[in-house]
Amino acid sequence: MEKLDDQDYYKLLGLKKDCTEQEINKAYKKLAVKYHPDKNPGNKELAEENFKKVCEAYEVLSNKEKRQTYDQFGRQGLNSSGMPGMGGARGRPQPEQPGVLTAGTRVTVRELQGAAQHNGKTGRVESYDAAGGRYTVQLDEGEALRIKFGNILQQVQAEVSGMQNRGDLNGKTATVVGYDEEKERYHADVQGVGRASLQRSNLIWPAGTRGRVFGLTSEAGSKWNDQIGKVVSYDREAARYQLQMTASDQLKIRPDNLKV
Numbered sequence: 001m002e003k004l005d006d007q008d009y010y011k012l013l014g015l016k017k018d019c020t021e022q023e024i025n026k027a028y029k030k031l032a033v034k035y036h037p038d039k040n041p042g043n044k045e046l047a048e049e050n051f052k053k054v055c056e057a058y059e060v061l062s063n064k065e066k067r068q069t070y071d072q073f074g075r076q077g078l079n080s081s082g083m084p085g086m087g088g089a090r091g092r093p094q095p096e097q098p099g100v101l102t103a104g105t106r107v108t109v110r111e112l113q114g115a116a117q118h119n120g121k122t123g124r125v126e127s128y129d130a131a132g133g134r135y136t137v138q139l140d141e142g143e144a145l146r147i148k149f150g151n152i153l154q155q156v157q158a159e160v161s162g163m164q165n166r167g168d169l170n171g172k173t174a175t176v177v178g179y180d181e182e183k184e185r186y187h188a189d190v191q192g193v194g195r196a197s198l199q200r201s202n203l204i205w206p207a208g209t210r211g212r213v214f215g216l217t218s219e220a221g222s223k224w225n226d227q228i229g230k231v232v233s234y235d236r237e238a239a240r241y242q243l244q245m246t247a248s249d250q251l252k253i254r255p256d257n258l259k260v
Contacts, residue, residue, distance in 0.1 A: 001043050004035075004050045009057035009070065017071065021062065028058040033142040055126050055136060055144075062146070065131055098244040099228040101125045101210050106155040107137060109145065110179055118145060120178070122155070149228060153179050154210065154260060158203040160190060169193060174203065176260075186260075201255045205231050205241070211258040213243070213251070224251055231258075 006012050010019070013027040031054045033039065040047035060066045060078065070078055096102060105125040109118045123139035134146045156176055160169045169190055177195075178187035185197045205211065209231045213224045229243035229251060240252045 001035075001040065001046050001050070003046060004053050006053040006057065007075075009061055012053060012057045013061065015061075019061075024058065024061050028054065028062070029143060032058075032138065032144050036138070036142055038140070039142070055138075058144075059127050059129060059136060063129055063131060098230040098246060099210065100128050100130075101135060101149070101152070101154070103127060108153040108155060108177065109137065109139075109147065110151055110153045111181060112147065112151050115145070118143075125152075149210075149212070156206060156209050156260070158188070158205050158209075160188075160196075160198065160202060161204050162202050166196075169196065174198065176203075200259070203255075204234050204236075205258070205260055207231055207233060209260055211243070211260040213245075213253060213257060214259055215257045216253065221251070221253070 004012055010017055013024065013031065015023060015027055019027075032051065035047050035050040035054055037044045037048045037051060060070050066078060101107075103125055107123060107125060109121045109123070112119050118139070121139050121141065123137045123145075126136040126138045126144070128135050129146070132146070134148055135152060137145045137147060137152065139145065153176065158174050158176060160172045160174050163169045172193065173191040174188035174196065175191075176186050176188045179185070180187065180197070183197075185199055186203060188196055188198055188203070190196045210228055211231065212226065212228050214226060216222050216225050224245060227245060229245040232242040232244050232250065234241050235252075238252075240254060241258055243251045243253060243258070245251050
């Protein structure tokens with residue numbers, strides 16, 4: 001396997017500058033499968049490096065605004081524009097954003113309407129396009145999707161709590177694997193027990209979990225409705241989450257006001 005040259009995103013994907021959106025998607029899917037680390041167990045390190053280059057090229061060329069900037073100013077134009085998802089310098093890690101899932105987060109696809117065949121499939125977050133409000137999720141089977149936060153279920157390990165009829169489950173670790181939108185219940189594999197259907201109030205999300213705030217009625221709290229924050233901690237005595245909403249704003253809410 002040769003190391004990919006990423007100096008020209010079009011050449012990297014095997015495309016011409018006047019290529020269509022469909023051609024970009026087709027080229028990306030083909031190369032994403034070819035260089036996916038799981039498909040290259042004998043040369044995983046180089047495959048991962050090439051895979052990241054392919055994802056970066058796709059992130060730029062599949063976004064109209066970024067593509068225009070790239071066509072006019074090249075990579076340097078992207079780096080200096082401060083566009084989300086692009087490093088100010090090669091290899092420099094970007095500061096974590098409270099409302100954005102970090103790259104590498106394991107997820108399950110849910111509630112897709114136009115591409116329902118992907119619901120239930122698993123993968124990992126590769127990147128986030130703030131302009132389009134979509135994540136690039138690399139599915140385990142090789143295909144990549146661009147989807148919104150509402151179509152992503154984080155595969156987190158939560159703690160079961162507050163169960164009245166099944167007190168034996170309290171304190172156990174539950175790995176979330178699905179969500180029933182109609183019944184508002186999470187499907188989770190409980191350690192040593194098996195699959196269970198749990199309410200939002202019966203799961204304590206670990207620090208780092210992202211969730212959408214909803215249902216707040218106070219003047220101070222209602223402005224955060226529909227915003228995504230990061231769980232910092234959980235106060236068991238008060239039964240409140242401490243959420244990081246921005247770099248300087250935190251919020252305390254009940255479990256019933258947080259949808260993961």
